[in-house]
Amino acid sequence: MSIQVRYRLQRNAFRLDAEFTVPAHGVTAIFGPSGCGKTTLLRAIAGLETVDSGYLKIGADVWHDEHRCLAPHERPLGYVFQETCLFPHLSVRRNLNYGYRRCADARKRIKFDDAVELLGIGPLLDRGPGGLSGGERQRVAIARALLTSPRLLLLDEPLTALDARSKAGILPYLERLHAELDMPVLYVSHAADEVARLADQMVLMEAGRVLAAGPIQALLTRFDLPLAQSTEAEAIVDASVAAHDDEFGLTCVDFPGGRFNVLRRDLPIGRPVRLRVLARDVSLTLERQSGTSILNVFPATVAALFETGDARVIVRLDIGGTPILAQITRKSAVALAIAPGQQLFAQIKSVALLA
Amino acid sequence: MSIQVRYRLQRNAFRLDAEFTVPAHGVTAIFGPSGCGKTTLLRAIAGLETVDSGYLKIGADVWHDEHRCLAPHERPLGYVFQETCLFPHLSVRRNLNYGYRRCADARKRIKFDDAVELLGIGPLLDRGPGGLSGGERQRVAIARALLTSPRLLLLDEPLTALDARSKAGILPYLERLHAELDMPVLYVSHAADEVARLADQMVLMEAGRVLAAGPIQALLTRFDLPLAQSTEAEAIVDASVAAHDDEFGLTCVDFPGGRFNVLRRDLPIGRPVRLRVLARDVSLTLERQSGTSILNVFPATVAALFETGDARVIVRLDIGGTPILAQITRKSAVALAIAPGQQLFAQIKSVALLA
């Protein structure tokens, strides 16, 4: 089951020529600089753009090929536009109902009250969209799209107007969505932390073309892609919950290279989780050190080095088979004589448990 | 010279009652959860809201008090709205010119071509605003506001639709603005990194009221405010450029507590700079360690501890008089027996040089 996309179109000087295939579950991040065609791609997928040629297959269903092209309202998808557009003549409640009512009862998988509560828009229900704040509008638009119980969710920078606390509430729900409802999500975002947290796959775009598409772990650590080269370089570690340390409020998660201590999360033992390790949070030491506040220290092997050209060195480490990136200064790399194959210790200052 | 603001108004259930005074130079971040009244406050300052009572003084000029109230077009301010609104009937160039032309030549302090180049919108100049991408629209809106050479700049989440690279180009310019042109900025943002990077002062809002206002360093490290308690806790260090290390591409900056090595930046020796130190990038060791990739290690004294309640401990360190926050697990705090007054070493994995 996969999502196959191929769209070509031309808008004056801008040419979109995007083709990729990603699994039809989980979150696929669409990542790329401003103006590279992310919104245009989503609009094409939603059937809102006239295209030169297009092919779109979601799982077993072809939505668009030479022979047939579903009209936008025939595609069971939810779309949160980059500029939230609430219907100005309908109250918030009726905005939400607009899509909800049009979804056949048999297809409904999301309850009205659940979406309202989750997005914290209960108090707004009977207001007009006129006086809503930017963040409130965004949350209503997300709820409205979710309530159509779509088979594919398109999110175009949906959380930009939200503060960290609101985001922290919504992100886990979006994660659950694809896990529990098996609702694949295409997610445009510039926020690396959101992407790392949510995305299983990633489509990397530039100037209307797809640079690469695939599992996020692989793309994040590939030195030939801009991600691993940036100061925001990061790696994703697949692990599973091993134990809870109630005294100190920690949770232990195991991965092939060892055990992480992270802030306690109420997850069942054995539950697979994902950890995000930022390259700049990883420091290297030649000896295992004691008397440090850093809990997560692993023996590692240097797999490869990449000089960024601005005095940074990105080191790809192999920790029990899992690739992890470390970002250090060239001065340190020279001082520690880092070279491929070398054995050393990786101190990981902080790590985010994602799911 | 200061900016004095006091506005009261009521919109159905929402009540804004905001009062604060901040210096009339540098960037003042306005920070608070979605729906707390940030946009409403900026609109009141721009004269776009009818208010119950208001007082606004910028430097020596009163813009609003009981006796007089300048109309919006009489207030020499630039305002980038949360929803960028370009005039749909004007090309990008004429959008930019709209404010530029209306600014008296004598008052002009920003050149047309400079703003265009900086925001990378040269290729868009002769297009209509219809086909622009979200990020492109935001950049045009920023340029348009800047080109009025305002005495006060109001920015309402102006960079949300921009990718990291675009931001990286615009942020230094915004910094220079207030340094070189002495243009105070009120900046609404949910992005902690932007705020820390840009802001000199901060106004912390909640539910229509101002919780605290003052220099950002003080607000960031106050345990009674939500900032220092969050996982994004951070400290700002004022320092000055001391030397350049051309071999490794590093720059050394000194602060009262010692010397930081940061990625090389072409700044003159002696130039004051600002460093952002995230609490989660700071680890503590009892002994000074060798053989580590971490370059920045300082002897420090524990000033205070704050337990967040979720197994984290925020430690306020005193490094040569400068407060710095470290976020560690309670397990580590117990293992290292951290207590106020204790002497130890702070390892700072990464640090961002801001100006």
Next chain:
Amino acid sequence: MLSEADFIALWTTLKLATVATLILLCIGTPLAWWLAQTRSRLKAPCEAIIALPLVLPPTVLGFYLLIALGPAGPVGGLMQRLGGEPLAFTFTGLVIGSVFYSLPFVVQPLQTAFASIGTRSLEVAATLGASPFDRFFTIAVPLARPGFLTATVLGFAHTIGEFGVVLMIGGNIPGATRVLSIAIYDHVEAVDYASAHWLAGGLLILSFSLLLGVYSLNRHIAVIRP
């Protein structure tokens, strides 16, 4: 003051204005919608043709309609061959004439209103599963409400006040095609100014109340635009 004939005329007028306005809205709405959406080359010619009846003096327009609808004319002849009655001098004929003449007053405001909605709201509705038909009624029509108000008022009022066309193809037959405007005109012609004043005054007061009601109501349920 007013005779029974005047009340019959009032009744005929209201019936005519109501029926004509309803038909105008039924024809004008899809036409305006098409004009607002299309990129066809036919757009400008169609717009011009719709506005065209305006430039002819109503009596002359009525004259040509008379020729067309009369037994010798193309429409009337066709009707007769199909076994129907000729349309001139019937209520149906009046309705056709009024619709023809008032069409631009209905189409143009609607078209402006539809065009000013933009496409975004309609796109959003489409992604929420609304078919073109559905979103036309649930999004386009409510958002074009001010245009509908203008169109209805102009169409209705203009049909009430219309005179030349109606006189010409109606033939001023009491109970069938004698409308209020002709009745007032008759009173003026008969130097029965008192009746004319009464009738005109009554019509004005009635219309004013009606319009005031419509506009006040409109204000109360005014659309909040973003």
Next chain:
Amino acid sequence: MLSEADFIALWTTLKLATVATLILLCIGTPLAWWLAQTRSRLKAPCEAIIALPLVLPPTVLGFYLLIALGPAGPVGGLMQRLGGEPLAFTFTGLVIGSVFYSLPFVVQPLQTAFASIGTRSLEVAATLGASPFDRFFTIAVPLARPGFLTATVLGFAHTIGEFGVVLMIGGNIPGATRVLSIAIYDHVEAVDYASAHWLAGGLLILSFSLLLGVYSLNRHIAVIRP
């Protein structure tokens, strides 16, 4: 086919329609703007009053205007006391009548167009230093362009085709108040159908070309809405 008198009538008509349309736009624009912006209680009554002349048959309206403008009427009397000429049977009188009668066709589309602009663009313009006057002309007017087009077309065409009012207060004086609609009407009444056809046909073709030009131009410079 057409006499010199017909050409004089054509000229008078174009002059009348142009002058009346200009005056209509000058009066209608601020009025429509005020109506679109205000929250005054007077809004609904004003809207109703503007639409009111529509419901009266033009000839009757013309009759009342004639009385009002006559030496015994309020307006005419005032004019005379101020030393001016009476307005009936003059070109000026015609213009006044036309403006009065066509006002709703200009105000209503403009008001709809102004209302649909919303406040955001105007607020942005204010923060960019544009005074209310300035932003009215640089933002509101261009964004209301479709409304201006409709208003101009309806106003102009309606003045050309107008007949009852013009006939009544104009007096059909060649070269001064005899307009084309009256000329065509005269031909019809005189059973000179050939001349009527020629004149009406010519007017239609002329108007069609004019309208086609306007609408095609409009299409080419169509505002791109977000």
Next chain:
Amino acid sequence: ANAAEIRVAVAANFRFASEALAKQFEQATGHDVTLIFGSTGKHFAQIQHGAPFDVYLAADELRPRMLEEDGIAVGGTRFIYAIGKLVLWSPHDDVAATLESRLGRGDFRFLSIANPTFAPYGRAARQYLQSVKLWATIQPRLVRGENVNQAYQYVFSHNADLGLIAYARIKLPSSGTVGSYWEIPSTDYDPIRQQGILLKDTPPARAFIAYLRGEEARAIIESYGYTLP
């Protein structure tokens, strides 16, 4: 006979007389007479295109003749029902003596007439003005009503000082005349012979025409300011 409805298209100037006639006829026969007033030209066009009128009372001879020739009207039913008189009228009461000289002196602002190209009274007014050699000079001060009624209204509203209109328009049997008038010598214009014709050959319509030609009707018509042959 059964009561039937007779629709009569009546020239506007004959309005008051026809109302009186219809009333009497209705009382006598029990038929229902519907009078439809309008300009003769408009009625003509309407009759040509199938207007459901039974009798046509025109303001001139031309239109009934054309209808007869075209076979639209019933042949041989054409007759003169009235001959109109043209008067110079002022709405002021006491100026009858000076009216003629005022016209000659040009002591007025506007003279109102019916449209001379198609309205019979307009044509008569032109013939009169031509006969007294005023036609050319008076042009800029001539206002033309669509029909004689409108010409009347111009004077009535005091916008025109004088009017050349139908005597029948100002002579009402009930209230006498309004203002003052001077009768134009009948030699100065062709007689305004108003003809009627039968459009639908039904017994009630024939009865109405027969009534119009009767003595009773003639008396009424004359009392409204017309002459008869």
